[in-house]
Amino acid sequence: MPSDETRPLLTETTFRVRFAETDMMGVVHHASYLVYFEEGRSALSRHVGSPYAMLEASGFSLAVSEVHVRYTGSARYDEEITVRSWIGQVQSRAITFEHEVVRAASGEVLARGTVRTICVDRQGRVCRLPEEWIAPFKAALALWQAAAGVQ
Amino acid sequence: MPSDETRPLLTETTFRVRFAETDMMGVVHHASYLVYFEEGRSALSRHVGSPYAMLEASGFSLAVSEVHVRYTGSARYDEEITVRSWIGQVQSRAITFEHEVVRAASGEVLARGTVRTICVDRQGRVCRLPEEWIAPFKAALALWQAAAGVQ
């Protein structure tokens, strides 16, 4: 993970663990972290100015093509957790997002994950990301790369 | 609940409780029973010969307008449970389903519920149930009512 200064487009969303998200181990079920990451992507896309709901409304979706998650802690019911999300990579037909879920009180990392998504149309065909929707992501990423001295 | 002899169109579906369906109380979360009932409706509609997937494919949905559930027991991970489903009432725009979830091994009733659904089109407007889809339900119900001496 890049340091805070060099991390682009970092969006943070904080909410409490719901009772229904726990399992009989007494902690959040591992599948719920994919839903938390998705919440992070929703917040990130609104923050950038290209809400994901807008992409859906224009007839396209971001289908998840790959996820990789490492779990390093666990969260309990009613705890406040923060999802931190940033853009990993933007390609013509794909966006990769990076996510962390941390305990809000302590900052302890509970899970880190990478989610790769590809643009599909209503028929499920892979297609180019609509330029008007992806432009703000590219602009923000370029701005950060200039600031961070990234090539 | 009517007795077995007089209960129409009874469909039974048996499966095991999934780990993710439990919560920190160690038993199945109460919202999962609505998903179990839905599985029962899927099985019932296939059994009658009018799969719910066929209704969806023709541009209509059954939106749930009311649920009433009484919980009388609890189920644990890996237990086999049986969903018993039957038709309560068929109207021009609505179908009411009755459901029970029982422990497969003992028959102990864990939950009983009534789910009322209404037919909506793609724009969410309430509309008449397509005759070709609902006819088999009506026929089965009439057959049962004749057999049971119900008016």
Add this chain to the structure above:
Amino acid sequence: MPSDETRPLLTETTFRVRFAETDMMGVVHHASYLVYFEEGRSALSRHVGSPYAMLEASGFSLAVSEVHVRYTGSARYDEEITVRSWIGQVQSRAITFEHEVVRAASGEVLARGTVRTICVDRQGRVCRLPEEWIAPFKAALALWQAAAGVQ
């Protein structure tokens, strides 16, 4: 539903619909409303000063014994919704909660529900609500009843 002036202990919680909560009809799946109601109960119990997490920590749970929900609208991904929760009734072993889910922007009611819960211990036996946990609920309810002139 009582009017705002006479409704006791009203707690409101607002959040956005998650993508994973939608189904192929394009709207929030009906089972998700039970999870929203549960979030409302969590907020209400924290607001009263007796967090539900505290009851769990002391070895007791509120098991849901009955739910009744009427659905009157639908919510889409990313929409802000508000869960309004209040206490219906407090008994020695049971609490009944009342809930509404409304569209935050318009106040349109999407679902109204009653959830009856009973106190159980770790062995699943029904038992009295611990006095130290339920007292704040009773006090708040009594205060409201005095203000509203309810007997």
Add this chain to the structure above:
Amino acid sequence: MPSDETRPLLTETTFRVRFAETDMMGVVHHASYLVYFEEGRSALSRHVGSPYAMLEASGFSLAVSEVHVRYTGSARYDEEITVRSWIGQVQSRAITFEHEVVRAASGEVLARGTVRTICVDRQGRVCRLPEEWIAPFKAALALWQAAAGVQ
């Protein structure tokens, strides 16, 4: 993925996609595949003779420490899908499982995933897998390795 002849302990479980598992894209939500994989692990552990429920009953859990999933297709409501599960690796404190979800009718692969789990006790401490529970997994794996000529 090893070929069928050399794949150890392959367990297959077939069931239908539930309506609640779909999202507004009209297909199964990506998080549901983690639940399908978990179902596969449940079936595999029962098949080997060491049901996961037995491990839980003895005071231990398998906490998921890492997941990696590649999605290559999508499934719709009511479709039959098959989860294929096998053991990747057994260590003193960890088991790695391999999974595939395929369309039952065609065998088309929809998702492949690796799930790494570690043994934890009731306090969440990492600990050795109980020998009596893990022995059947080791025996089956050794049997397969002998048959396949794997060192």
